[in-house]
Amino acid sequence: MNSTSPLMKMDTEKGLKHWPSWIGYMAVVWSLLYGAMHLYWLIRGEGYPFKNDSLGLFSALVTYLPARVGGIVFVILGLLGIGIGIAMQKSWGRMLPRWLFLTYAWVFAAALLLFIPDISLIAAMAYAFMFKFAFNWQMFNQIVCIIGALLWISTAVVYYRRTRNACEYCGRTEHDKPSxxxxxxxxxxxxxxxxxxxxxxxxxxxxxxxxxxxxxxxxxxxxxxxxxxxxxxxxxxxxxxxxxxxxxxxxxxxxxxxxxxxxxxxxxxxxxxxxxxxxxxxxxxxxxxxxxxxxxxxxxxxxxxxxxxxxxxxxxxxxxxxxxxxxxxxxxxxxxxxxxxxxxxxxxxxxxxxxx
Structure with a gap:
């Protein structure tokens, strides 16, 4: 075990250093899994996470969508994410304009960040200073959505850099001026x-x-x-x-x-x-x-x-x-x-x- 641990560490570091090559596929996997979860909720109707009546006025904006409509929307977004995510990694994805891919990635990420979370996360952070900790299914779902948003943001950034012939890791070119x-x-x-x-x-x-x-x-x-x-x-x-x-x-x-x-x-x-x-x-x-x-x-x-x-x-x-x-x-x-x-x-x- 000890003799192989350095090799395992090297493989891990190599994977992290080459994140632009796999981050897009992580966004695809996330879209597949999260879309499948909403398909399950759409069919079975149990465990739908966007209903938290206890918050009243301070509920997430997505809660104003009927559960069935929300389920259909997320299933569609998940399916689109699978196709668009794979196209962004493949050469045949150049057949479509890049603004189409970037618009989807940024809009989807913004929706996940802004319309899914309610006030629970920031409240939990504040109450942690009083040694009060609360965690529930709705908060876990919000964290999952934030992770998905970060994956799609990273995917969009890498794709944008790649299509403008910039470094996929830092985004710089030789002739860039200070931003x-x-x-x-x-x-x-x-x-x-x-x-x-x-x-x-x-x-x-x-x-x-x-x-x-x-x-x-x-x-x-x-x-x-x-x-x-x-x-x-x-x-x-x-x-x-x-x-x-x-x-x-x-x-x-x-x-x-x-x-x-x-x-x-x-x-x-x-x-x-x-x-x-x-x-x-x-x-x-x-x-x-x-x-x-x-x-x-x-x-x-x-x-x-x-x-x-x-x-x-x-x-x-x-x-x-x-x-x-x-x-x-x-x-x-x-x-x-x-x-x-x-x-x-x-x-x-x-x-x-x-x-x-």
């Missing part, structure tokens, strides 16, 4: 760091029993429902402030090199993925939840959904600060990409080292 994202990365990061402030300030005010933006009765009802409301508000507000500070690390020296006072790792370079992976996860969860909040805000404001008088009078303070969440998530995602581009260095495959 607009790098030039504006600093300002984008600052916006991402400031975006959660309205939500944090509202939560701090509620923790102090100040009905900022809401009816006093709304705040009393909220406290009655959640006996630990004050603690929850302090934690949620503090998490947002802490997240904003960490976001600034994407443009600060301490985001690239650990401060000297850090035990054991002080003065060492921050691994790129240590910043990129958590920031990307938060960006996805915040954007998806922000879309749900934004939809709920306008649906209640324009009386498209039923709501009592207290909620109607408090909608601005209760959900209004979350209108910043979509721009928060988007700018955090862009800031993360800019950070990665700035730090990635020379490509081991094409040899280019300029930022583009």
């Amino acid at each position: 607009l994202l790098l030039r504006w990365g600093r300002w984008i990061t600052i916006i991402a760091a400031l975006a959660p402030l309205p939500y944090a300030l509202t939560r701090f005010a509620w923790a102090l029993n100040i009905p900022l933006g809401v009816d006093a009765q709304f705040l009393r009802d909220f406290s009655n429902i959640n006996p630990m409301a004050n603690i929850t508000e302090w934690v949620f507000g503090s998490v947002c402030i802490g997240g904003g500070i960490l976001t600034l690390g994407l443009i600060q020296k301490w985001g690239e090199v650990f401060p000297r006072w850090f035990p054991f790792i002080g003065g060492k370079r921050v691994p790129i993925l240590l910043a990129v992976i958590p920031a990307s996860i938060v960006a996805i969860a915040v954007t998806a939840a922000g879309l749900v909040f934004t939809f709920s805000f306008f649906a209640v404001t324009f009386h498209l959904m039923p709501a009592d008088d207290i909620l109607l009078s408090s909608i601005g303070g209760a959900i209004g600060p979350m209108l910043f969440w979509v721009p928060w998530g988007i700018t955090l995602g862009l800031a993360t990409i800019a950070y990665y581009y700035r730090r990635r260095g020379r490509c081991l495959h094409c040899g280019n080292d300029h930022n583009a």
Whole structure:
């Protein structure tokens, strides 16, 4: 066993280094399996994951589709994904315009990221700081969909790079100029760091029993429902402030090199993925939840959904600060990409080292 483990490690590293050659097939397999699951739910009608009545206004947007319609849509998308995914890997796929493939990949990925998740993922992240952990079938399904979206995004990126004769691994060519994202990365990061402030300030005010933006009765009802409301508000507000500070690390020296006072790792370079992976996860969860909040805000404001008088009078303070969440998530995602581009260095495959 010990004599073969180095060989197994080398095979694993080789596979990871050659990810552009197999990522598209992973997207095809995902589409096949997930489409098959929806076909099962369509036929049997048991276990359909897009129904979570307990969330009410804060349910995922896909829940507004009838279960049968949703099942048919996903079966069709799965079938299309199999054909389009294989065509993107084969030379005969060039018979069709590349914009058709790219449009499908990006639209499918965006739908999986924005219309499937509800507020559960971001809530679970926040409650984890209070050592409260919750996980259910709906959340697992959302994670599966996010994985599928990331596979299709990666597939689209590789296909786009391949068809423009760029390096499939880094996307650079010999004559690339610095991208607009790098030039504006600093300002984008600052916006991402400031975006959660309205939500944090509202939560701090509620923790102090100040009905900022809401009816006093709304705040009393909220406290009655959640006996630990004050603690929850302090934690949620503090998490947002802490997240904003960490976001600034994407443009600060301490985001690239650990401060000297850090035990054991002080003065060492921050691994790129240590910043990129958590920031990307938060960006996805915040954007998806922000879309749900934004939809709920306008649906209640324009009386498209039923709501009592207290909620109607408090909608601005209760959900209004979350209108910043979509721009928060988007700018955090862009800031993360800019950070990665700035730090990635020379490509081991094409040899280019300029930022583009």
